[in-house]
Amino acid sequence: MPQTTIHLDATIPPDLAGKRLDAVLARLFTDYSRSRIQQWIEAGWVRVNGVAPRIRDKAAEGAVVEVRACLDAPGEDAPQDLPLEIVHEDDCLIVIHKPVGLVVHPAAGHPRGTLVNALLHHAPELTHLPRAGIVHRLDKDTSGLLVVARTLEAHTDLVRQLQARTVGREYLALVQGEMVAGGTVDEPIGRHPVDRKRMAVVSGGRPAVTHYRVEERLEGFTLLRVSLETGRTHQIRVHMAHLRHPIVGDPVYGGRLRLPAGLPDGAIETIQGFRRQALHATRLTLVHPGHGDTVSWEAPLPRDMADLLACLQGG
Known part of the structure; x- marks a missing residue:
């Protein structure tokens, strides 16, 4: 079976010093699972300051990590001829406008019909790359770039x-309540202590930083422009709920819908019928890996979120 060699390098930061090496590397190299990293360590494909470590070794601050690992190809995911909205494509990159409802990676309950399956059909060479070349995710019911x-x-x-x-990632998020001004949420995120299927702000979580500013104030709601420094699971949804301004329609973190007095019946019906988080990845900025220039793309709101916003604006 053909193989692809990957090259990863990192320096252990102060906040991860003293923790188990396999856990630390899983945090540093987020495209790879902890179990896969353990396999790499056992195979001798990891070096720390030039020495092959053990899985249970503690990470030392400032230690230099080098990974030279082999990935078997092709992967198990099957190509499928599914529609893709391609915003940009060249020899290095593909930028996708993901619709609401599309799962990114195959998993239990969604083995097919995912973005990965569609990408492998469109660009078969992606089978040789980790996660079919996808370097960041969007939730199933979050749209955008x-x-x-x-x-x-x-x-x-x-x-x-x-x-x-x-990498600049900007989102538009419609939240409950009227926010006076923008700000920053710098709160760690980890698994909820009781409901392990949810994330939460927890003291032992991973660092997470979310910036937000007011894009438009509406009666009882606020449209925010949100940017991420980190990319934790459900980060915007968790941080907005932590501020007690959850995203409209969020089935996990939204809580009870709070409707302002005097809202027209049509608007109430539209809001109550909005069954997914009103969150859209609207702008993406990065340094192009090929030519080194800064490039960016924008994607308009999907129809359902645009209609919801127009309804609240009185349109």
């Missing part, structure tokens, strides 16, 4: 950009 690497070099570069926080 997502970048895919077409080469291993581009994939490595984009992962490094994400780790360095030089």
Whole structure:
């Protein structure tokens, strides 16, 4: 079976020093699972300061990590001829406008019909890349822009950009309540202590930073423009709920819908019928791995969210 070699490098930051090496590497190299990293360590494909470590070794601050691992190809995911809205495509990148309802990666309950299946049909060479070249995710019911690497070099570069926080990701989010001003949420996110299917702001979670500013104030609601420094699971949804301004329609973190007095019956019906989080990845900015220039793309709101916003605006 043909193989692809991946090259990963990192330096252990102070906040991860003293933790188990496999857990630390899973945090640093977020495209790969902890179990896969353990396999790499056991195979001798990981070096820390030039020495092959053990899985249970503790990470030391400032230690230099080098990974030279082999990935078998092709993967198990099957190509499928599914529609894709391609915003941009070149030899290095594919930028996708993901619709609401499309799952990104195959998983239990969604083995087919995913973005990965569609990408493997459109660009079969992606079978040789980790996660079919996808370097960041969007939830199933979040729409918007997502970048895919077409080469291993581009994939490595984009992962490094994400780790360095030089990839700009802006979202439009309609939240409950009228917010006076923008701000920043700097609160760690981890698994909910009781409901393990949910995320929450927890003291032992991973660092998470979300910036937001008011795009438009509406009666009882606020449209926010949100940007991410980090990319934790459900980050915007969790942080907005933490502020007690949950995203409209969020089935997990939204809580009880609060409707302002005097809202027209048509608007009430539209809001109550909106059954997914009103969150859209509207702008993506990055340094192109090929030519080094800063590039950006924008995607308009999907029809359902645009109609909801127009209804609240009195349109």
